[in-house]
Amino acid sequence: MRILILGGDGYLGWPTALYLSAKGHDVGVLDNGVRRQYDHELGSGSLVPIETLHERVRAWREVSGETISLSPGDHLDADVVYEAIGGFAPDAIVHFAEQRAAPYSMIDRKHAVYTQTNNVVGTLNVMFAIGETNRDIHLVKLGTMGEYGTPNIDIEEGWLDVTHKGRSDRVLFPKRPGSFYHLSKVHDSHNLEFGCRIWDLRVTDLNQGIVYGQETEQTALDPRLATRFDYDAVFGTVLNRFAIQAVLGRPMSVYGGGSQTRAILDIRDTVECVRLACETPADAGEFRVFNQATESYSLAEMAGVVARAFPGEADVEYVDNPRVEAENHHFVFTHTALESLGLRPHLLSDTLLTSMFDIIERNKGRVDLDALRPTVDWRQPSNLSTVRS
């Protein structure tokens, strides 16, 4: 298949590009490089050195003999999207090209507006480009399990059968997310479901959990193929951050009471889930939602897993929760769709965290300890002074 990856330079976009290429697909990447700009803005960076996108693509050709087509460009510019789709003629588009950090969206008004505009308008541009170019192109869109929030009922895969006052319907699962970033993905989902109704678009919305890990079979082939590894309090995902804190001899910072529960998955499952979604397209007019997460852990439990795996001391520090969220809540979610397509999950309990510790150990000289401190308080409309201090 011909698969165009929007945001193919990011933490997950890049390993997905490599994986799909290794699996025999013709892969193209569109990326505007803005993830590297966020580093510039925040004074942060990947723990593991990463190459430029051009160098990554050259290295992959050297290592595998496979070519990834490269389109530098911004999906906020509709011309770029129409040209990329017209030129590459994909069978599927995998859409990672969104600002993806909740704390970044909560910095202040400008960052909230940027996040929602970038994510919602970018997705509208892609929808219209498909609608005007070739409606059979299957759009595989990255959503997040955070769209659901923490309802007191079990979370289904995007849709819910309800009975009310003696009548029944299948409705979009009600959502109540916890940041302007998560809200942007809720907006996307509503827009996309509408696109399926009016233009018979084929859409798969992947509501992904929090990803951990830094290596896939392909990124491990050559250091130039490494994907980024974020540890800062804005872009670093929680399990990765705990592992880094442990190696550095810093306490693992658990926000609030630590009983908040998150859906998680291994980076190797992310790339496989995207492949499974691409290779089994949604029907024309179908808005298909998969919960792309394999298990759930509370923050305190995750810290416990890291502590047990780490060969030295690994302490926990409970810090004031900068987020506004439920700490003791029901959290059960259905995640059978991808498994029924063939996903064989890597579970956290079976994962050799030691390889992650080794990667961190080799790069620990690159850490800026200040970046670990949470600086974005959900209760404050403006956090710019603490973020930039």
Add this chain to the structure above:
Amino acid sequence: MRILILGGDGYLGWPTALYLSAKGHDVGVLDNGVRRQYDHELGSGSLVPIETLHERVRAWREVSGETISLSPGDHLDADVVYEAIGGFAPDAIVHFAEQRAAPYSMIDRKHAVYTQTNNVVGTLNVMFAIGETNRDIHLVKLGTMGEYGTPNIDIEEGWLDVTHKGRSDRVLFPKRPGSFYHLSKVHDSHNLEFGCRIWDLRVTDLNQGIVYGQETEQTALDPRLATRFDYDAVFGTVLNRFAIQAVLGRPMSVYGGGSQTRAILDIRDTVECVRLACETPADAGEFRVFNQATESYSLAEMAGVVARAFPGEADVEYVDNPRVEAENHHFVFTHTALESLGLRPHLLSDTLLTSMFDIIERNKGRVDLDALRPTVDWRQPSNLSTVRS
């Protein structure tokens, strides 16, 4: 109370400003005049001549002795919003300042992106301005009954009690609207509910039905106080358009089978509902939703009401439905909240449509018949050529 009205130059914003002023409130208006620009773009216009906003405010001072403060400006410019709120120091903000026509949002990609950006970012700017200025300011936000779509269950006021797999929760009512415009208001509602959770904002979301009528007690006092009366297929609301078609001796154009059912209300109820919402603010942290509509009629029934009231012949013409929507559907909605605050609805069956016919008769020389023809097809991603032809 001090009440700032965003979008106070529009079809409903202006009569609301007059009504609240007449009821003894100190009223300010912020408007960027963009509704008049849409006329310029589409070659359309109000059936009834309207004055400039400055002249309207002068006329109101002459007629009533009351002053309405005027701030020309665009709420997409955050500085304008912060200055207006800081300067006027309102107790309540009534937010009408959104692009409000479904067909306009469906013209093409640019109009969809414009509608969602204008509406969502404008509302974010207002939320942040309240969050940073004074969180006790009560935001009364115009939503639409169209946010719900046509679920097969009864529509409640914004929230729904659900039981699923033996567990229960009160969730945001699931929404599945029928245009990029309606979607923009769904996005707003999600953002606002989050603002109530994180900053204890006080928000009332008024999910309004389709408004009919052109006169209120105040606009009738002087021709310079008239509000706009739209009859074109893009901005004209359905019952008003039927009345105009009847007077012009044109068939009333019913889209599709005509069994589609809409929530409606009289313009005199709109202004009273907004007053009731302002005078009984939401609690701190409360996201309160009122269904601001008093009854429901199918399109065919509305045409029947107009035909029976009209003294001459009034025919119906069934035209291909340019929208993608269910035509035979369940439609029952709760609307008790505003009535429990004191609303005494004007019902369509009791309304003297003859006064509306008189207004139209006096202005019928101003009609552009071409503007009645629907030119925006939901199934087409781009309708620019038919809209501009």
